Amino acid sequence: MGIPTVLALPFAAQGHVNPMMTFSQKLVENGCKVIFVNTEFNHRRVVSSMEQKGASSPDEESVLKLVSIPDGLAPDDDRSDQAKLCEAIQKTMPEALEKLIEDIHSKGENKINFIVADVCMAWALDVGRKIGIKGAVLCPASAAIFTLLHSVPMLIHDGIVDSDLGLTSTTEKRIRISPSMPEMDTEDFFWLNMGEPSTGKKVLKYLLHCAESFHLTEWWLCNTTPELEPGTLSYLPKILPIGPLLRSNDNDSKKIATTKSMGQFWEEDHSCMSWLDEQAHGSVLYVAFGSFTLFDQNQFNELSLGLDLTNRPFLWVIREDNRMAYPHEFKGQKGKIVSWAPQQKVLSHPAIACFVTHCGWNSTMEGLSNGVPFLCWPYFGDQLCNRTHICDELMVGLGIDKDQNGVVSREELKTKVEQFFNDDNIKPMSVGLKEKVLNNIAKGGTSYENLNKFVKMIKE
Template identity: 45%
Template sequence: MAAVPHVLALPFPAQGHVIPLMQLSHRLVEHGIEVAFVNAEANHALVLDAMAADDGAGRSSSLDADGIHLVGVPDGLADGDDRKDLGKLVDAFSRHMPGHLEELVERIEASGGTKISWLIADEAMGWALEVAKKLGIRSACFWPGSAAFLASTFRIPQLIQDGVIDEKGWPKRQETFQFAVGMPPLHTSRLSWNNAGAPENQPTIFQLVIRSNEAKDLAENIICNSFVDAEPGAFELYPNILPIGPLFTDDLQLKKPVGQFLPEDTRCLEWLDAQPDRSVVYVAFGSFTVFDPCQFEELALGLELTGRPFLWVVRPDFTAGLSKAWLDAFRHRQRVLAHRAVACFVSHCGWNSTMEGVRNGVPFLCWPYFTDQFQNESYICNVWKAGLAVAPGADGVVTKEELSGKVERVLGDDGIRERVGVLRDAARRSVAEGGSSHGNFKKFVELLKG
């Protein structure tokens, strides 16, 4: 009888990368594969704390998430360092994590554990594929974003050759381009590697992209959290990217920890249950978006101006410098926080959120913040025509009138609702028995067990 495959799963150390790889890991465990999930230590601690808060247990009570063994390795940053500073984070983990990953593999195998047979690494952690090759471990790439985003990074040599960008990744001309029919049009000012925080971080981010793309050839497979009908142009352009999504965990049989960095607040469910179908405006901006107090207030007042019930997920660090008295007064006027009653999704357009909205057939109001979110917005508005985008004023602020007006336009557009319904049905078919994503996932499991 063949030995049970033992897989190390390594995400890029950010919330939007951890969750889909954890979702994939749960599915692998269901198919008899042993998984050790390797977070950066700081994120590992956050995940354990969130799990403990969600189940009411002490943090030390569980180092496992329903069959997945959770492990932490240092990322090279100190406790007080800002891990939302992508340049600093990328520089640190690129230098420190390879050695720590190597030591972890040696430690697991020396302790009598099952020999590591596979590494599934986030494509943005290409250095890990180099470690796997050195240690004689087979490897696969997992991409948590859109195939179009990955394709845009693969096309960097062509973009340089065509004179669209220079050798450092900066645009040489201002234009909108499209890699293939059916792919989202993208303006040169919105390239992901140039929109990942402060401009001084760009060289570090760009070099990570280049290194990861070179290392990807060490992997036997590239799997992606998307589905064929959402991105036919991208998958035709790069047929070696295999879609296995949309990955999800919110159906009844899969209520499992997915690597959340913050505990989930489920108190809103009773309130949502009392709302009519498709009546609630759902607002969530992911783990990185930060608004200044002025924009925060306009968003809050714009939601109030819609006159509709809304559910707004607000992280503790979503804005700084806002008057506590103002926020308390606003909370007293409104009931905030996630379900079926949702009519519209005001979103930063992170890919996880985009796939969740698509799978549930919810129209979008797009408000991208950085990296690939502008490309995802282009998919939603220009290709799928499943939503609209907010338009900031000359001062960069999206006004309350702009927000409330666009919400009404999205909710009043029957064409948008019809198109998101078609997309929803295609997403569900893809992961059902006989669907393209379902078939690709089965092939991937067979590869790991081979």
């Protein structure tokens, strides 16, 4: 057969679009064509951030084509309301996806041979089955979170989770899904940490609906590596590690050169790179909380004044949609503030000392791949489990604690930064882990071989 065409379908959030885009670029590098399907709302954001950057959006003939379908929400609906988004996706997108595929096939230009769906969009495998197209799921979160989702029916059966998806009165504070896996704090289950209890439960109901389609594929791909989650991968060997999913930095291929930062919802501010060049090696705190975290004015003040108190240079990412008034005492003269950063480049810069992070899995993988230790300040969802993993299992981070009012105080931030700079073990641990993690994507590494196997299967 000719060049195979893969349809890639990420969940409609920045932390899902990024790894799916990186994976798509890897498929392109390995001789596939990709049709990348965003929601219309996110498609506009991605295209507009590329235009601001002056990147040419890939043309019709290109190997990576961006297309879109509606998410079922009105133009002014709040897409950060996860429950509302999931309900709309489930109602609207399966039909829209089927129609998109039929339209593509009727034009006869690119017959779709395979679908790669985000774990949170696994219903797409049913759409594929209807039309006779096989598929795979890609989990942009950890294997532990994948396993937790997969195990919810068992947890309900064992009386750990009740039928309303809350914890039962007899649930232990810490459980093991399997003897080989690290303990999990039941209060950290991702759906219990999404704001309103009803929000998390609605999201989990949607995800359990997605999980019903997992059996339609043998290919459960995950952005992780064997060293990071050995016990989990031995418990569910069906999960294939293909991580770390990192953007290619080789500019040989002109086709891929245009796609370097495709998939970003916001334009990256590269001025921070020359600022980093002026800082001493291992001196800068990189402070970034991903695409969802929202701070109120009080927490924003404590964070600002905490950064001043550390008396160290900092690079702080504050999204436009979370810009609060700076407290009048905030000096900030040691810092640089940007609205969105080229994170992988930043983390690989020798000036970076540590990463003050929300512990999203993409950020975690990028930090690990660059040997950068973490100061962990999770916001919601799976980030609480990730913090425990970073601090207790991998031992490459320190947790930042909230006070009794749920606020991280300026003094707490200063204390943890000082503790980090006085810790002689954390940096060597991070550097050692970086070597192991990166070996996976080098020729002959586990993730490299798994990806090759996958591409070979598509081509056959």
